[in-house]
Amino acid sequence: MKNSHWFQVVGAAAVTVGMAVNAPLAMADGDADLLVVAKASDPQTLDPAQTMDNNDWTVTYPLYQRLVAYDVSEDGKGLTSVVGELASDWSASDDGTVWTFDLASGNAFSDGAAVDAAAVEYSFNRLMALGRGPSEAFPGGMKVEATGDMQVTFTLEQPFAPFLYTLANNGAGIVNPAVEGKGDDHGTEWLSANSAGSGAYMLTGWERGQSLVLEPNPNYGGATPEIEKIRVDIIAEAAARRLKLEAGDVHIAESLPVDQLDALGSTDGVEVQNYPSLKVTYLYLNNKVAPLDNVDVRRAISAAVDYQGIIDGILDGNGVQMHGPIPEGMWGQNKNATQYSYDLASAKKALDVAGGASEEISFLYSDRDPLWEPIAIATQAYLSQLGLNVKLEKLANATMRERFDTGEFGIATGNWSPDFADPYMFTNYWFDSKRHGLAGNRSWYSNDKVDGLLQQAVVSSDTAERTALYGELQEIVTDEAAYVYLFQKDYRIAVRDDVEGFVFNPMLEDIFNFGGMSLSD
Amino acid sequence: MSFLNVIRRRLMFLILVLFGVTVITFTISNLIPGDPARMIAGDRATPEIVQNIREDLGLDKPLPVQYLRYLEGVVQGDFGNSIRTRRPVLEDLRIFFPATLELALTALFFATALGIPLGVASAVWKDKPIDHFVRVIAVTGISTPAFWLGLLVILLFYGNLGWLPSGGRIDPSLEMPTRVTGFLMIDSLLAGDFQAFGSALKHILLPAFTLGFVHLGVVARQVRAAMLEELQQDYIRTAKANGLSRFKVVFTEALPNAMIPSITVLGLALGDLLYGAVLTETVFAWPGMGAYVVNSIQALDFPAVMGFTVVVSLAYVLINLAVDLIYMAVDPRIREVS
Numbered sequence: 001m002k003n004s005h006w007f008q009v010v011g012a013a014a015v016t017v018g019m020a021v022n023a024p025l026a027m028a029d030g031d032a033d034l035l036v037v038a039k040a041s042d043p044q045t046l047d048p049a050q051t052m053d054n055n056d057w058t059v060t061y062p063l064y065q066r067l068v069a070y071d072v073s074e075d076g077k078g079l080t081s082v083v084g085e086l087a088s089d090w091s092a093s094d095d096g097t098v099w100t101f102d103l104a105s106g107n108a109f110s111d112g113a114a115v116d117a118a119a120v121e122y123s124f125n126r127l128m129a130l131g132r133g134p135s136e137a138f139p140g141g142m143k144v145e146a147t148g149d150m151q152v153t154f155t156l157e158q159p160f161a162p163f164l165y166t167l168a169n170n171g172a173g174i175v176n177p178a179v180e181g182k183g184d185d186h187g188t189e190w191l192s193a194n195s196a197g198s199g200a201y202m203l204t205g206w207e208r209g210q211s212l213v214l215e216p217n218p219n220y221g222g223a224t225p226e227i228e229k230i231r232v233d234i235i236a237e238a239a240a241r242r243l244k245l246e247a248g249d250v251h252i253a254e255s256l257p258v259d260q261l262d263a264l265g266s267t268d269g270v271e272v273q274n275y276p277s278l279k280v281t282y283l284y285l286n287n288k289v290a291p292l293d294n295v296d297v298r299r300a301i302s303a304a305v306d307y308q309g310i311i312d313g314i315l316d317g318n319g320v321q322m323h324g325p326i327p328e329g330m331w332g333q334n335k336n337a338t339q340y341s342y343d344l345a346s347a348k349k350a351l352d353v354a355g356g357a358s359e360e361i362s363f364l365y366s367d368r369d370p371l372w373e374p375i376a377i378a379t380q381a382y383l384s385q386l387g388l389n390v391k392l393e394k395l396a397n398a399t400m401r402e403r404f405d406t407g408e409f410g411i412a413t414g415n416w417s418p419d420f421a422d423p424y425m426f427t428n429y430w431f432d433s434k435r436h437g438l439a440g441n442r443s444w445y446s447n448d449k450v451d452g453l454l455q456q457a458v459v460s461s462d463t464a465e466r467t468a469l470y471g472e473l474q475e476i477v478t479d480e481a482a483y484v485y486l487f488q489k490d491y492r493i494a495v496r497d498d499v500e501g502f503v504f505n506p507m508l509e510d511i512f513n514f515g516g517m518s519l520s521d
Numbered sequence: 522m523s524f525l526n527v528i529r530r531r532l533m534f535l536i537l538v539l540f541g542v543t544v545i546t547f548t549i550s551n552l553i554p555g556d557p558a559r560m561i562a563g564d565r566a567t568p569e570i571v572q573n574i575r576e577d578l579g580l581d582k583p584l585p586v587q588y589l590r591y592l593e594g595v596v597q598g599d600f601g602n603s604i605r606t607r608r609p610v611l612e613d614l615r616i617f618f619p620a621t622l623e624l625a626l627t628a629l630f631f632a633t634a635l636g637i638p639l640g641v642a643s644a645v646w647k648d649k650p651i652d653h654f655v656r657v658i659a660v661t662g663i664s665t666p667a668f669w670l671g672l673l674v675i676l677l678f679y680g681n682l683g684w685l686p687s688g689g690r691i692d693p694s695l696e697m698p699t700r701v702t703g704f705l706m707i708d709s710l711l712a713g714d715f716q717a718f719g720s721a722l723k724h725i726l727l728p729a730f731t732l733g734f735v736h737l738g739v740v741a742r743q744v745r746a747a748m749l750e751e752l753q754q755d756y757i758r759t760a761k762a763n764g765l766s767r768f769k770v771v772f773t774e775a776l777p778n779a780m781i782p783s784i785t786v787l788g789l790a791l792g793d794l795l796y797g798a799v800l801t802e803t804v805f806a807w808p809g810m811g812a813y814v815v816n817s818i819q820a821l822d823f824p825a826v827m828g829f830t831v832v833v834s835l836a837y838v839l840i841n842l843a844v845d846l847i848y849m850a851v852d853p854r855i856r857e858v859s
Binding site: 050231234398 | 555563565573606616617620668679680691804816821
């Protein structure tokens with residue numbers, strides 16, 4: 001009797017397990033209602049007023065609308081110019097300090113509440129009151145006021161030329177004022193894991209570390225999205241992301257290394273798409289420490305680096321050499337500015353002019369970007385040809401950032417991508433002597449004339465004048481070799497061939513226009 | 522009575538251990554160069570924004586004050602808010618810790634269920650092919666990196682055969698069962714959702730195998746050594762002389778005694794599995810504490826790191842306590858000494 005009882009239990013368990021395990025594996029491919037994106041890591045927070053991370057923006061950007069949005073060309077390319085999104089029209093005062101926006105009617109948050117001027121006022125006041133990273137894109141002292149039910153006015157303390165473009169930033173997302181009732185922290189904790197926007201999609205689920213689910217906002221004011229569900233799967237291991245893409249379990253796999261992308265190029269059903277990007281990789285040359293405080297040493301270093309060798313050898317050819325600080329694709333680039341190329345003879349000549357350099361030069365890098373280590377090793381080898389003694393220091397990323405801020409380094413690697421589509425991002429941040437350290441001027445460069453040009457450029461509302469000012473600036477800073485301008489790396493992404501309508505915008509890396517995308521049958 | 526005394530003594534010891542852990546972790550965390558406020562603010566933030574965040578988080582206060590505030594919170598069950606996720610650390614751990622524990626326990630079950638029979642067989646048929654086979658398994662397990670083995674089994678069972686999923690805890694298209702224990706397999710059974718149970722079971726097989734494989738060899742070798750020693754004892758010879766079958770001699774006489782030293786190994790193995798799950802979790806996209814704590818360390822998210830350390834330390838001490846109690850239960854000699 002006892003044995004028979006055990007047999008029954010074991011038998012029932014075996015049947016249960018057998019039935020359960022026999023359920024088919026879920027496949028995304030072929031389901032036209034579900035788009036799956038594989039990302040390497042979970043978002044940190046979904047509050048647009050808090051997050052500074054493109055990884056979070058994949059989810060947050062489609063949840064919210066902004067006053068303006070990046071435009072798309074007639075042939076379907078993402079542009080850096082902006083058009084109205086929530087705003088139907090806008091105007092600026094002659095001195096550029098007062099901006100008035102009229103809101104389009106018919107936009108609504110996912111709970112049905114209309115997007116009106118009060119919501120815009122609330123969102124910007126909340127952003128500035130919280131005072132977190134995203135608020136930094138906007139000028140201090142900015143006042144935002146609803147000057148009508150559907151009209152909002154921004155008043156700046158002084159002209160800020162890129163202002164219009166800052167409004168397309170993730171941090172400028174308009175939040176439903178109802179979040180104020182979610183706790184006593186302006187809804188911060190609640191918004192970190194929920195959505196309250198008027199974007200094409202809303203967040204309907206988040207299993208931490210596993211997946212997030214977005215579904216269409218039923219009250220969205222634009223065209224109804226074709227895809228009924230977006231799932232963002234968190235898969236840390238690149239090889240696993242690749243396998244799932246190949247198997248058709250995901251449609252888009254982000255952040256794959258170069259070798260995986262190359263291998264996927266010949267896989268049936270998968271396309272590896274390449275886009276010119278505005279993300280740049282460069283070397284900080286600490287202008288305050290010897291021997292890099294000598295402009296001729298910096299020129300020598302700039303001429304000793306084999307730019308094309310790095311692009312071909314480390315990027316597998318998927319990038320272009322920078323031509324000064326402003327990248328290709330951003331207005332204001334001056335093609336007449338000095339572009340260094342690998343020329344050992346002129347490098348040695350410059351070093352001779354400097355009288356040589358015997359000091360040890362520290363070179364900081366971290367494993368934040370897998371490209372940094374090969375760049376550091378290559379640079380050490382290039383500079384050894386000049387007899388420069390470069391000591392590599394691999395640090396934890398947080399420690400390296402601390403050293404940038406205190407200026408305790410010789411050379412270091414870094415990446416930079418713009419928060420808004422204006423040359424300001426590559427000039428005022430990089431060269432303004434008030435931004436020494438991590439804030440942007442990581443070469444600790446100082447030049448009074450350059451500071452003056454930067455000040456003039458930021459208050460001018462005349463694009464031609466600004467182009468001229470930035471052009472002059474580029475000639476100075478490239479001649480003085482403030483940084484080593486390495487490359488613009490292509491944005492590469494692996495996508496299943498049934499995904500249609502994806503528009504890459506160089507201002508929105510890791511962000512997808514889900515609302516305009518579809519899946520072919 | 523002695524059981525209670527041991528528990529009481531060990532729980533007092535537990536408080537001291539946890540206090541020590543918080544002091545050490547807090548000190549080390551704050552010695553690391555790097556500013557959590559800067560991590561939150563982003564690289565381009567002005568000093569004013571960074572200072573604003575520092576004040577909000579209380580990072581502008583002297584270190585002892587920060588520690589006392591933290592301790593005050595912990596005593597009241599408040600581990601603070603994560604700097605990275607902006608949510609209560611305890612809430613984050615409540616989500617991630619059960620996932621890690623479920624994986625570790627399943628891996629331990631796998632290592633034990635296979636390791637003990639293999640160890641016994643290896644001792645009974647010493648120097649026979651089965652013994653050599655177990656030796657190979659043990660050496661392979663100890664010398665195989667978990668991430669490599671993980672990728673290999675994903676490639677085979679997901680990529681080539683298509684039998685098992687490559688990662689995650691459950692098919693994302695399924696409704697998650699109501700959280701009761703945090704163990705997905707148990708919660709799905711409690712909810713009567715066999716489809717979710719099957720999916721959870723399928724999802725845990727590969728990571729549990731990968732994680733448990735290292736310990737499978739250790740358990741098998743430990744049981745083998747203990748069994749060989751027991752099989753040489755006089756009482757075994759007596760049992761054989763009394764005509765007990767070989768099966769009974771091995772399984773009812775030798776094995777229970779051989780298991781006593783193995784309990785320590787299993788206890789230590791569970792501890793190892795808890796923090797050793799980090800790599801396995803990464804490869805299998807297992808949403809446990811591994812990825813959470815690694816991301817927290819990189820973001821200088823001290824409250825999250827502290828919370829993780831306290832929870833794992835607590836688990837370690839409790840596992841050791843459980844091992845000691847099991848020792849006492851199975852061995853009267855230890856009970857007398859205690």
